[in-house]
Amino acid sequence: MLAGLDLDIEPGEKVLLVGASGSGKSTLLRALAGVLEEIDPGELRGDVLVDGRPVVAGDGRVALAVQDPADARVAGRVGRDVAFGPENLGLPRAEIRDRVEWALAAVGFPYGPQRRTDALSGGEAQRLALAGVLAMRPGALLLDEPTAMLDATAAATVRDAVRRIVREHPCTLVVVEHRLEGWVDVVDRLVVLGDDGRLVADGPIAAVLADRAEDLLARGIWVPGAAGPEPVDVPTELVAPFVEQAPWGWVLRAERVSLERRARQGLSVVRREPRRTLALDGVDLTCHAGAVQALSGPSGAGKSSLLNLVAGLDRPTSGRVVACDGLSRGAGTEPAGWTSPQLAERIGWVPQRAELTVVGASVAASLLATARALGREEAWAQTRGRGLLDLLGLLPAAGRDPHRLSGGELRRLAVASGLAHGPGVAALDEPTVGQDRHTWAAVAGLVAAAARAGTAVAVATHDPSLAALADATTLLRAPAPGGSGRPAPGGGLAR
DSSP: OOOSOOOOOOTTOEEEEEESTTSSHHHHHHHHHTOHHHHSOSOOOSOOEETTEEOOTTSSSEEEEOSSGGGGOOOSBHHHHHHHHHHHTTOOHHHHHHHHHHHHHHTTOSSOTTSBGGGOOHHHHHHHHHHHHHTTOOSEEEEESTTTTSOHHHHHHHHHHHHHHHHHSOOEEEEEOSBOTTTTTTOSEEEEEOTTSOEEEEEEHHHHHHHHHHHHHHTTOBOTTOOOOOOOOOOGGGTOOSSOOOSSSEEEEEEEEEEEEEOOOOSSOOOSOOOEEEEEEEEEEEEETTEEEEEEOSTTSSHHHHHHHHTTSSOOSEEEEEEOHHHHTTTOSOGGGSOHHHHHHHEEEEOSSGGGGOOSSSHHHHHHHHHHHTTOOHHHHHHHHHHHHHHTTOGGGTTSOGGGSOHHHHHHHHHHHHHTTOOSEEEEESTTTTOOHHHHHHHHHHHHHHHHTTOEEEEEOSOHHHHTTOSEEEEOOOBOTTTTOOBOOOOEEOO
């Protein structure tokens, strides 16, 4: 939430907006875009003006790329999705077509306009969302963590695109990012929000970083060049498996798994077999008790697909995923054949879209839902739940609606929910996205503690600091060029 904030941004300024997780950065962007009251319940006091006039959502003056790209998807095909904004501005068909082609090229999008939007990885969806707002060529461009889901190469491509766009098509730029590195030479002004949603620093980015570096670090800001934080030393009793298991040996194994995805069919007449996309091709993976196994590789390489196979949420097209005798006892050897209660008991899943884990009316109820459904002792669940919320800075929000959390807070809740009931395997997809230095240290500490307690942890991540904590890394290769969606065989052990 924001509190009595006054902020003037001049036409053509390039602003980087930072602050601790939950400080109100995304709320401010939504206010500037005129969509705050449409998305968040609450009372808006004060005025938001663009060019001296009240902001009006959808009038083309301001365009916002939201934090979750799935919230921006409006069409089944890439080209139609990017064309949505220009069409609503009433532009001629030829100009719309040119803008779609230009915007997709600007963000380095790897596929053509006929690609289905439901066949994209999280990183690809993020680039698509950015292309959609760029195609409108607004007077003010607002970007909420536009590179959070991207690998280093794709993130650099997006930053270069933003730099080029604001140079060739002058506009006001406001970017929210937790990681300042890479944006320092794109923007010229740094605005810092405090924990209470008030302005604590504002000025030329070089001067603020030079004069306030120690204060920014203390506030959890990722100051470029500063040493990374150390993971918090988390008590293992907060995350230990409910059923004690030996902290060694393999627990889950993927053996030469391939995964083909078939395009979803809507209400249409189809005269040919739906196109299939090869998401994984002959990948091997072994998860050991008491170890962290990282999955790395560029956006779209299949990390989330492999994690979902390990979690039993998908069945491989070929190959198999098998569980050890201890994990599979009474449930069969293949996780994809387990019932929902059997999966919930054995595997803690944290998806890339953290809001998918919200199943309760309050933060505390959502956190404890799985433990209660499995019949865990209430006192045990309450003790673990309270400890996890306290560690992750969410205890004051225990009674709040989870949907009113910030993106970073919601992701921390998802991580806590995936571990609270004591699974033997934790499958975590990008658990550190949207975190400041302090909350990153807490999440990383949870990952390390779960492994120390004997949990087999598999984590898909673009975060090199988190990957450095892993005991082994499986590197998945990027899809072949040309937009075919057919990746080269992956699964090479990198570390």
